[in-house]
Amino acid sequence: MSTPTTENPYLRDPPVEFDPVQDLELEAAEEQVERLREAIREHDRRYYAENDPIIADRTYDALFARLQELEDAFDLAHPDSPTRAVGGEPLEAFETVEHVAPMLSIDASGEADDVREFDERVRRELRDAGYDGDSDDGDGNGEVAYVCEPKFDGVSMEFVYEDGSLERAVTRGDGHEGDDVTRNARTIGSVPQRLHDDPPESFAVRGEVYMPKDAFQAHNRERIERGEDPFANPRNATAGTIRQLDPAVVAERPLEVFYFDVLAASDLADSHREELEDFPRYGLRTNDRVEIVSDIEAAIDYRDRLLEARDDLPYEIDGVVIKVDYREAREELGQTARHDRWAYAYKFPARAEVTPIVDVAVQVGRTGRVTPVALLEPVDVGGVTVSRASLHNPEEIAAKNVNVGDTVRVQRAGDVIPYVEEVVEKGSEGHYELPDVCPVCGSTIERNGPLAFCTGGLACDAQRRRSIEYYASDDGLDLEGLGEKTVRQLVDAGLLESVADLYKLPQKRDALRDLEGWGETSVENLVAEIEASREPPLAEFLSALGIPHVGPTTARELAREFGSFEAFREVAEDDPAKLEGVDDVGETVAETIHEFFASEANAAVVDAVLEHVSPQEGDLEDGGDELAGLTFVFTGSLEGMTRGDAQELVEAHGANATGSVSGNTDYLVTGENPGATKLADAEEEGVDVLEEDAFRAVLEERGIEA
Missing domain, CATH: 2.40.50.140 (Nucleic acid-binding proteins)
Known part of the structure; x- marks a missing residue:
């Protein structure tokens, strides 16, 4: 746990060129690994806790890469090695563990008078308990010093060190127990795997994990440009990241930590200020805005000054925390079931508009x-x-x-x-x-x-991913189980790059089962949906392609006019003026359709899909009004007809066919492997559920041949 001496060759002006690994004996490799670990820990401490690095980032990267190389080549991995910060295999779930000491909340208010009442209570209760003032005053006048700190708007966590090594990191949870997220915490640069100097043998500290504002905005920008929903604020981004089951995802996101309290220790300091002074020596990063004040008015002034500086800070805060400094005074004040009685949060007003x-x-x-x-x-x-x-x-x-x-x-x-x-x-x-x-x-x-x-069309990743989502949506082929979140997961896993790749998923069942949240049933349900969509009705297929301005209604009119996809495409490519005779299609829409198919990238994607799909010509003439006023929803694979055929059939006889169950739905028709969501919605809305035989019976009662 001691700081490396200047004799460590990797501390100052370290070499960045190394002998080949195969030229090293095990003993020499072990010595080099130990020196590298010591040096990298010291460089981490100087960078994160002291903000005073002594080597360039590129040099640090070279040392880190060498350490990884040696550990891999000689099987020298160790739990508290700096290389543990690169992630690892995904977790199946988090274990719930009990905190070494309660992580209580803080009583709070945005009113200065409430803060003054807190101070009056503190002084009154300490006076009644016989406490004669902080020890460094020496005059017995009952003075109480306060430590004032920013109230970080992040995720509070417990970090437990045993013999200087990180034992576990736990989310606050309900204050008494939380999720063990140690694997994720190890990926955060400002979380030391091993403490420096001479920390207490057993040491539990409280820290705030957060995402810096500039890093948050950059991360949100990347998400938006990838077509993903951005996080609402840095705290949500932090909370969503720290509870990722894949540590490698956490390692890629820009999280930091400030440490601000001791929860438990085998050797406790007399005051909070002493604890904070020790933290940087141990490698624990503290905030430089902490101040010690002698009275509550100075604490209120501190809050007002920090409020003015709020927008210029590189991290989000929503107030300040005012803490009694001396431990003896804290112990006299005690705690309630919910919060410590020696601390108070003076909140900022919310930013408004x-x-x-x-x-x-x-x-x-x-x-x-x-x-x-x-x-x-x-x-x-x-x-x-x-x-x-x-x-x-x-x-x-x-x-x-x-x-x-x-x-x-x-x-x-x-x-x-x-x-x-x-x-x-x-x-x-x-x-x-x-x-x-x-x-x-x-x-x-x-x-x-x-x-x-963007003129990239389906060659553009953003448009391509959204095209897959749209193809599977209610306005497309209504592939249940392929919503935005699922498509993103499959794209990120490398299983989907285009719409055509959907039809290759049945051959990738093993890869699907390996994904988080997937099991045998969900995989087979998805495969059944995909297989059932290989012969879609022409109207649904045209809508699913995502041609600008061609939604379900226009697609139906185009299908009615041209009868087959080949006939429609020939006109769209070679004689778009003929499209203008179709209802809902004017000059602008016709030109947009032509431009879509004139794009080589779009044409290539459509051709790739047609290798797996055969759009079905269908008679879209009205068959009557026998089902007028009824609304049907279909789920699962029907035996005697495709789901698209069934939708067209009921629509031709006056009914509505929609993709989701609501209070307006009359019947949910189920085939093989029906969607659980639609079944649950039907039960909640009181919608009649018909199996295929019962559906056919309904049609026959109204004189409709299925």
């Missing part, structure tokens, strides 16, 4: 439409925390003269979608300009009136 823009991300939609999204300092809008807002389009941006650095007013359209209403204070010159190329695929961005579009 007005906030700065810190960045702009470019979101690419399924049709290629490019939407600029403002990334904001999180702000309260109507009781909801908002960290992003739509800037709509380039014309809107120019009209509002809005840019990164401006302070803006944010509203929510219909109490749902946040948008930038106006610039309150100009902090930049000019307005934001869209990039010339798509941030996802590098294709040219073209303007169409007030809108902008």
Whole structure:
């Protein structure tokens, strides 16, 4: 646990070129590994706890890579080696463990008078208990010093060290027990695997895991540009990350830790200030905004000063914490079942509606439409925390003269979608300009009136993933179990790169079973959905392709007009003017359809899908109104007809066929491997559930041949 001496060759001006591993004997490798571990721990301490690195990042990376190389080559892995920070195999679940000491909440208020009442109670109870003041005052006048700290808006955790080595890291949970997330915590750079100097033999500390604001905005920008939903605020991002079952995912995300309290120790200091002074020596990172004050008015002033500095801090805080300094006084004050009586949080008011823009991300939609999204300092809008807002389009941006650095007013359209209403204070010159190329695929961005579009088509990753989601959606082929989250999981796992890859999944059952949350039933249900979609009705297939402006209604009209996919495609490619004679298709829609098929990337994707799918010609003429007023939902694989055929059949006789169960649904028709969600919805809504034979009976009662 001692700090490496200057004799360690990897401490100052270390070499970055090493002898080949195969030239080393085991004994020499063991010695080099030990020296590298000592040096890397010291470099971590200087970087995270002292903010005073003595080597360049590139040099650190070379030392770290050498350590990994030696551990792998000579089988020298160790639980507290710095290399444990690179992740590992995913976990199946977290174990719940009890804290070494309760992690209680803090009594809080946003009113100064409540803070003063806290101080009066502290002094009164200490006086009644015979406490004669902090020991360094020496005058017995009952003075009480306070330690004032930022109240971090992150995830509070317990870190337990035994003999200087990290034993476990546990989330706060209910305050008495939480989730063991040690594997994930080891991937965070500011969590030392082994403490320095001479820490207590048994040492449990409380820290706050957080995501720095600039890293949060960069991470959200990446998520938006990948087509994923951004996190609402840094705390949500932190909480979602620390509870990932795959440590490798945690290792990739920018988390940090501040340590701010001792929960339990074999050797306790007399005061909190002494504990905080010791933390950096051990390698535990503390915050540089901590202050010691002698009275409550100074604590209130500290809070007001920190409120003014709040927007300039690189991390989110939502107030300050005021703690009695001396342990003897803390023990006299004790605790309730919920909170310590020697600490109080003086909260900040929530940011309301007005906030700065810190960045702009470019979101690419399924049709290629490019939407600029403002990334904001999180702000309260109507009781909801908002960290992003739509800037709509380039014309809107120019009209509002809005840019990164401006302070803006944010509203929510219909109490749902946040948008930038106006610039309150100009902090930049000019307005934001869209990039010339798509941030996802590098294709040219073209303007169409007030809108902008990526020209990459289905060669663009963002459009391709969304095209898979849309293909499987209610407006497409309604492949149950293939929602946005599932598609993202399959894409991330390398199992899906295009719509055509959906039809290769039945041959990848083993890979599917290995994914988190998948079992035999869910895999077979998905395979059944995919197999049942190989002969879709033409109208559904046209809609599923995601051609701009071609939704279910227009697709049905096109299918009715052309009868087959081949006939439709020939006209779309060679004579788009003929499309204009179809209901719902005008000049603009016809040109959009033509441009879709004229794109080589789109054509290649469609051709790849057609290798697995045969769109079925169907008679879309109305068959009557025998089912008028009824709404059907279908799930599972039917034996005598495809699900698409069944939908077309009921629609031809006046019924509605929808993709999800609601209170307006009359019948849920189930085939083999029905979807559990639709069955549960039907039970909740009181919808009649018909197996295929019963469905056919309903049709026959109304004189309809199935």
